[in-house]
Amino acid sequence: MxxxxxxxxxxxxxxxxxxxxxxxxxxxxxxxxxxxxxxxxxxxxxxxxxxxxxKGEWDASLAAEHDMVLALFDKMLETDETQTTKRKMLLMKLGHALDKHAYAEEHVIYPALRESNDVAEAKQLEGEHGEVKTFLHRLNNMKTDAPEWAATVREFRDSVEAHARLEEDEIFPRLRAGVGDEMNRKLTRELNMAGFMMA
Ligand SMILES: [Fe+2]
Ligand SMILES: [Fe+2]
Known part of the structure; x- marks a missing residue:
């Protein structure tokens, strides 16, 4: 026992x-x-x-992201309707890159534009980001082998390129020149933090 x-x-x-x-x-x-x-x-x-x-300061870093996004569009336009998986992967990548980019601009750069009295420009750019979301929604609800897929991507690319040109060639240089060095350094720090949050 x-x-x-x-x-x-x-x-x-x-x-x-x-x-x-x-x-x-x-x-x-x-x-x-x-x-x-x-x-x-x-x-x-x-x-x-x-x-x-x-890539450096806030404007150079945003310009590098524009180039990266446009290169993604080009990869999408090189596909044909049989490459449905590749199209889905590239669209997912594009959506993430655009969301991250828009988040940083909308939380750091566009508020700085408003504070510099460039309210009309800030409103215009925000409205164009709305168009970007509309294109993404349209493509996310479209079959990747649909006949209109490539034409929609082409139209989307043109719209993003025009938006990027306006930011890079006109609005960002004006903002950069209008605020002092200290504010430009602050914008770079804030932009990196916002980008890190969304990465
Ligand atoms: Fe933008
Ligand atoms: Fe941008």
Whole structure:
């Protein structure tokens, strides 16, 4: 009896030890996994935003993103209707790049335009971002082998290029020249932070 109890007791004790050890180990692995996932996500964000930030100040970094987005459009226009998976992947990439870019402009640069009394320009650019979202919605609801897919992408590209030209050639240089060095440095810091949040 004593032996059986002892055996049972030992077994319980072993089970208990195993059970706690296992739970602790699982919890440890889960916590380690979560920490790794957070670290990996921060690393990914730094890598994504680092590409834009490495271009220099806020206007150069936004111009680099314009080039990157236009190159994505070109890749989309090189596909044919049989490449449906590639079209879906490129559209997803384009949507993410445009969302990140628009977020940073709408939270940092367009408010700075309003504060510099360029309210009409800020309103116009915000309205054009609305058109971008409309194009994305239209394409996200269109089959990637639809006959009108390429023409819609072409129209979308033209619209984004005109918007980018207006920002790069007229509105951003005027804002940059109108605020001091300190404000330009602040805009660069804020833009990098906004881009990092959305990366
Ligand atoms: Fe914009
Ligand atoms: Fe832009």
């Amino acid at each position: 004593a032996t059986r109890n002892g055996t049972r007791s030992n077994t319980r004790s072993e089970r208990s030890a195993f059970s706690w050890g296992s739970t602790g180990a699982i919890a440890g692995v889960a916590l380690g996994g979560a920490a790794l996932a957070i670290a990996a996500n921060i690393g990914r964000k730094l890598a994504v935003q680092g590409l834009s930030a490495s």
